[in-house]
Every structure is written in C-alpha cells, then in structure tokens.
Amino acid sequence: MSGSSWNSFDAIARNSTPSLLLLFLVVLGQLPFSLPGDTAVTPYFVLMAVFYWGLHRPDLLPAIIVFLVGLLQDALEGEPFGANAFVLIAVYWFVASQQRHIGGRSFLVLWLVFAAVGLVAESLRWLLVSTLTTTLIAPWSITFEYLMTVALYPILTIAFVLAQRTLPRSGGDFMD
Amino acid sequence: MRASLSIRQGAHRSTFALFLLLAVGIMLIGKADPTLYERTRMAIADIAVPVIGAMSSPVAASAEFIEESKHLLAAYDENKVLRDENERLRQWHAAAQGLQSENARLRGLLNFTPEAEATFITGRVIGDSGGAFLRSVLVDIGGRDGVRKGVAAIDSNGLVGRVAEVGQYSARILLITDLNSRIPVLVGDNRERAILAGDNSDRARLVYLPPERSIGAGDLVVTSGHGGAFPAGLPVGIVVSTSEGSSELRVQPFLSPARLEFVRLMDFGLTGVLQDQDLGLASQ
Numbered sequence: 001m002s003g004s005s006w007n008s009f010d011a012i013a014r015n016s017t018p019s020l021l022l023l024f025l026v027v028l029g030q031l032p033f034s035l036p037g038d039t040a041v042t043p044y045f046v047l048m049a050v051f052y053w054g055l056h057r058p059d060l061l062p063a064i065i066v067f068l069v070g071l072l073q074d075a076l077e078g079e080p081f082g083a084n085a086f087v088l089i090a091v092y093w094f095v096a097s098q099q100r101h102i103g104g105r106s107f108l109v110l111w112l113v114f115a116a117v118g119l120v121a122e123s124l125r126w127l128l129v130s131t132l133t134t135t136l137i138a139p140w141s142i143t144f145e146y147l148m149t150v151a152l153y154p155i156l157t158i159a160f161v162l163a164q165r166t167l168p169r170s171g172g173d174f175m176d
Numbered sequence: 177m178r179a180s181l182s183i184r185q186g187a188h189r190s191t192f193a194l195f196l197l198l199a200v201g202i203m204l205i206g207k208a209d210p211t212l213y214e215r216t217r218m219a220i221a222d223i224a225v226p227v228i229g230a231m232s233s234p235v236a237a238s239a240e241f242i243e244e245s246k247h248l249l250a251a252y253d254e255n256k257v258l259r260d261e262n263e264r265l266r267q268w269h270a271a272a273q274g275l276q277s278e279n280a281r282l283r284g285l286l287n288f289t290p291e292a293e294a295t296f297i298t299g300r301v302i303g304d305s306g307g308a309f310l311r312s313v314l315v316d317i318g319g320r321d322g323v324r325k326g327v328a329a330i331d332s333n334g335l336v337g338r339v340a341e342v343g344q345y346s347a348r349i350l351l352i353t354d355l356n357s358r359i360p361v362l363v364g365d366n367r368e369r370a371i372l373a374g375d376n377s378d379r380a381r382l383v384y385l386p387p388e389r390s391i392g393a394g395d396l397v398v399t400s401g402h403g404g405a406f407p408a409g410l411p412v413g414i415v416v417s418t419s420e421g422s423s424e425l426r427v428q429p430f431l432s433p434a435r436l437e438f439v440r441l442m443d444f445g446l447t448g449v450l451q452d453q454d455l456g457l458a459s460q
Contacts, residue, residue: 076221082202082203089195097189141376
C-alpha cells in the first residue's frame with residue numbers, strides 16, 4: 001500500500017525531471033559567474049534544454065512549463081514580458097514536430113540542427129526585444145551569447161542524457 | 177498506438193498555437209502598460225530572490241576560491257608592485273590630507289552649503305542577467321529597506337548604475353554600460369561636460385561633447401550631478417583611446433560587472449528626472 005504510493009511519488013518526481021531541470025537552468029543563467037575578462041554574458045541554457053527535451057521526451061515537458069519558464073526568464077533578465085516565452089514555445093513546437101525527421105540522428109547532425117535552430121531563435125529574440133523596446137540593440141553581445149550557447153550544447157547534452165537515463169521509458173508502466 | 181500518437185500531436189498543435197498567441201498578447205499588454213509589467217516583473221523577482229541568493233553563495237564562494245588561488249600564485253610579484261604603489265599612494269595621501277584641510281578652510285570662507293548627507297544601504301548582488309540585451313543586476317534589498325527608484329548605486333571603485341526597478345525584497349540596478357543608461361559627466365581637468373551613453377558593450381561612449389575639446393586618453397570621468405539624478409563627483413571611469421581615425425571617445429568604467437559583489441545605494445533625497453508614480457512607492 002505504502003509501497004505503491006511511494007512508487008507513484010517516485011514516478012511523479014522522475015517524470016517532472018525535465019521541468020525541474022528547466023527551472024534550475026533559468027536560475028543558473030542568473031547567477032553571477034565571473035568569466036575570463038569582464039564580459040558577463042551567460043549562455044541561453046534554457047534553449048538547450050527545450051531543444052533536447054523537445055527532441056527526446058516531449059511527453060515529459062508540458063508546453064505550459066516551457067511557457068512559464070519563458071516568462072520567468074523574461075522577469076529575471078528584465079526583458080520585455082513574453083519575448084522569451086514566445087521564442088521558447090516556437091522552438092519547442094518546431095523541435096517536437098520535427099522529432100520524427102531529426103530524432104535518432106548522430107550527435108553531430110543534432111548539434112548542427114541545434115546551431116541552426118539557435119540562430120533563428122536568437123534572431124527572433126533580438127527582433128522581438130528590439131521592437132518591443134523600440135531601440136536597435138547592438139547585435140554583438142547576442143552573437144557572443146549565441147556562440148557560447150552552441151559551444152556549450154555538447155556539455156549540457158551529457159547532463160541531459162544522464163538525467164534521461166534515470167527516467168522511465170516513454171509509454172512504460174509509469175505513463176498515464 | 178499510432179492513432180493515439182496522432183491525437184496527442186493534434187492536441188499539441190493547438191496548445192502550442194494557444195501559447196504563442198498568449199505570448200503575443202502578453203507582449204502587447206506589456207507594451208501598452210509598462211508599469212503593470214514592471215510591477216509584475218519585480219513581484220516575480222521578489223519570489224525568486226531567496227532561491228537565486230541561496231544558489232549564488234556557493235558560486236560566489238568558488239569564484240572567490242579560484243581568484244584567491246590565482247593571487248597566491250602571483251603573490252611574490254604582486255607584492256613588489258604593491259609596495260611601489262603603496263609608496264606612491266602614501267605621497268598622494270599626504271597631498272590629499274593637505275588639500276582636504278585647505279578645501280575645508282576655503283569652504284568655510286565662502287560659506288559654501290554642503291551637499292545633502294547621503295544615506296547608504298548596502299546590498300548583495302545575487303543575480304546577473306548576463307543578458308545580451310540588458311546590463312543589469314538584481315540586489316537583495318528592496319522597497320522594504322528603503323530603496324527608491326533612481327538612486328545611485330556605487331561599489332568600492334565608483335559608480336555602478338542606478339536603481340531602475342524596485343520590488344519589496346529586491347531591486348534591479350541598470351548598469352552604466354546598459355543601452356538605456358545616460359549619465360551626465362564631467363571629463364578631465366577642464367571638467368568638460370558630456371553624456372556617458374552605454375551601448376551594452378563593456379566600454380561606454382562619450383556623447384554630446386563640446387566642439388573644441390581637450391579630452392584625451394587617461395582623463396578621469398566623474399558624475400556631474402546635472403539633471404539631479406546623481407550626486408556630483410562620483411568616479412565613473414577613465415577615457416581610453418579609440419581606434420585611430422574615429423573621433424569617438426570611449427570610457428573604461430571602474431565598474432567591473434563580473435566582480436560585482438556588493439553595491440551601496442546612495443540616497444541623497446534627489447528625485448531628479450525620474451519622477452513618476454513609482455517614486456512614491458517606498459518613502460520620501
């Protein structure tokens with residue numbers, strides 16, 4: 001009796017791993033890291049997570065979580081409300097819909113796809129923020145952020161793969 | 177299996193579209209009513225502050241550890257440099273003491289009204305957006321502690337920025353390198369007036385300079401106090417030479433965003449140009 005309730009609790013905890021990871025990454029992006037030099041640009045961690053989980057386990061990442069995390073990021077970074085939410089949902093939609101075409105490819109291909117998706121996402125974000133703040137924002141720091149995000153994607157992927165290994169398989173006993 | 181998958185995908189499609197529309201709606205509302213959006217943003221920041229604060233302590237500690245180890249390795253050379261610098265600073269100290277007493281005597285002669293006494297509130301930097309769009313930091317003090325919008329933020333090196341948004345337990349400080357930062361400054365020994373304009377790069381630009389000017393690399397930049405937002409005389413940075421051929425002048429701020437740990441908010445009771453309804457939020 002108590003064993004089964006523990007099991008279901010365990011399943012809930014495991015199944016919400018992607019959502020919790022996303023939340024964690026938003027906060028991580030806010031921490032004052034000191035990088036070499038004085039450039040304090042942090043990579044777009046959340047984008048990597050949305051891309052990865054949208055590709056591998058969209059069933060465990062409800063769209064509303066992606067949306068809310070986007071809003072949270074907007075609030076914490078001081079960007080116009082809705083900009084990150086829009087970009088992340090758009091990326092999530094694209095990736096989840098392309099799952100059949102790009103899923104199961106080699107990591108190098110996925111990395112290239114991520115680089116392309118990231119380019120579109122960051123451009124869209126730049127366009128949205130520039131429009132909403134009615135200031136033409138100089139593109140170099142976002143370019144730097146983009147490059148850092150693409151460069152760090154493999155490292156984050158390792159963490160995501162490790163996290164995914166602890167999860168029950170799609171359509172397994174824990175589903176529904 | 178296949179059928180249920182396509183049903184699920186169909187459901188997904190409409191949810192995605194719904195959320196996209198919702199995001200657009202939120203953006204439009206935020207555009208129409210910026211204060212609502214600002215208040216919501218700071219309310220969310222207030223909730224997130226304890227979490228970010230707790231997570232940032234180990235990060236700060238490890239960054240400090242790395243920094244300290246680096247110092248340890250360079251201790252011998254640094255010691256030599258510091259001894260020389262100390263020697264020079266001691267001379268400056270003596271000179272400054274002389275000037276200070278002379279200044280006090282002259283002010284006494286002139287019946288000079290001193291500037292209002294500032295009150296200080298010190299806060300810890302807990303969040304650094306590191307954003308590509310905004311150069312701002314979150315601090316763990318807010319309206320509850322008496323923080324007001326528009327007050328100057330300094331650290332041990334000089335001007336950091338100004339308070340842009342105030343929540344109950346947190347405040348956002350817009351750094352002087354931010355795109356939206358415009359600060360009236362005085363440059364060099366001739367105290368020429370200019371505006372220091374951030375553009376999201378690490379070095380801010382000097383704009384609205386007088387046509388014939390005597391500003392060169394190495395000149396000190398301090399706040400002028402014009403506009404009434406900041407007190408006069410806060411050190412801001414040093415003029416650096418730019419690429420030859422361009423007449424653009426840039427300032428290397430004393431501010432170092434990556435090493436920003438604590439900031440002091442100076443409240444001179446100046447309201448300046450930032451008068452809006454939010455100013456009444458805390459105290460006056």
